[in-house]
Amino acid sequence: MSSGDGTAVLLEGISSNKHRGIETDGLVCCLSIPNSLLQRWYEAVLLRKQCGDVVVTMTSQLNEHIPGNVIRLKEHKDPAQSRSKSLEQQLRIKGCHLIASLKRSSRQKKQKTLNGRFIIDIKQNDIITVDETTVAFHESFEEYKLKFEEEKGRLSEIWKVMSFQNTGKDIDGVQDRQRRRKISALKESCSVALHFADSFNIDLLSVVFRTRTNNDIITLNYTRDNTEELQSVENKDITVLQQILFLLDRFAVSDEFYHELTMLFPSLPRSYL
Missing domain, CATH: 1.20.5 (Single alpha-helices involved in coiled-coils or other helix-helix interfaces)
Structure with missing residues (x-):
């Protein structure tokens, strides 16, 4: 028997079966398991059953305690499907008998039982090749x-x-073509950044921005063929824009002249068309 404390699983040779009159053909080794560990494993399996979780098995818990991990045992998660007694079934039966015995025992006898061990035979087909x-x-x-x-x-x-970061001039400082390109990049970045909305089972419809220089409203729409709409001015600016258009038409002011005005007065809309 290999060395170890009273609460450890011990690995033994098949010679330990001779005094029990056990046939050694097909046996690889024996495992000496403390009853205290067996009680803990069986109670863990019962708890998992009550919770509706049968992932934890007796065999999986035994695998964690085999010294040096020299062998790995197959985990039979559904013993009812096997005609012959699997290793999992043997462990559960032994655990069930142990729990029943402890319930009938006095405190002194219970402690003596928990300090004991039992030997289980490990066959070739119990081991993962x-x-x-x-x-x-x-x-x-x-x-x-x-x-x-x-x-x-x-x-x-x-x-x-x-x-993603804007490079170069801001949206208010570029011509229409560059402006559309920047807005397109902004729209794509917003869509990716808000991907979590799908986890709430909701759809992204639009994102609205206001430019800091001209107070333009930029609305990014994610419906109707994914085309964005650019609303350049707010309702409160419509009156001002109408006045500018009247003056431009009244005095036949050219686009070049209006461009010069926007250079002197940045608050004016960049385009009045």
Whole structure:
């Protein structure tokens, strides 16, 4: 028997079965399990059942306590589907008997029982082979690879939003063609930045901005063929604009002259057409 404390799973050779008269054909080793650990594992499985979660098994908990991880046992998550007694079934039956015994025992006898151990035989078909481990590894690798690619794409979009900055002049300081280009880039960036709206089951309809220099209103619409509408002036500016148009038409002022006026008075709309 390998060395260890009273609460550790011990790995034993098949020779330990001789005094029990157990057939050693097909056996690989034996595991000596403390009753205190078995009680804890069985109670954990019962708790998971009550919560509707059967992921935790007796075998999975045993795997975590095998010294040095020298072997890995198959986890039989549904013992009812197996005709022969699986390792999982043996552990559950032993755990059920242990709990029942503890309930009938006095305090002194209960402590003596918990200090005891039981030996379980490990057969060749109970152990995960190298080939099975390799297949499981590749399946897990492909699963994590897919998740990584998904997260990579999401992070790429986030980085694209975070790194987006206007370069050169602001929107008020460029001609119409450059203005449309900047607005298009702004619209795309807003759409990516607000991607979380889909998780609320809502649709993005529009985003509204106001320029700081001319107080122009820029509305980015995300409906009707994804074309944006640019509302250059607010309602309160309409009267002022009408007065400017009247003067320009009355005195036949050229576009060049009006451009010079906007240079002297930046608050004037850049375009009156």
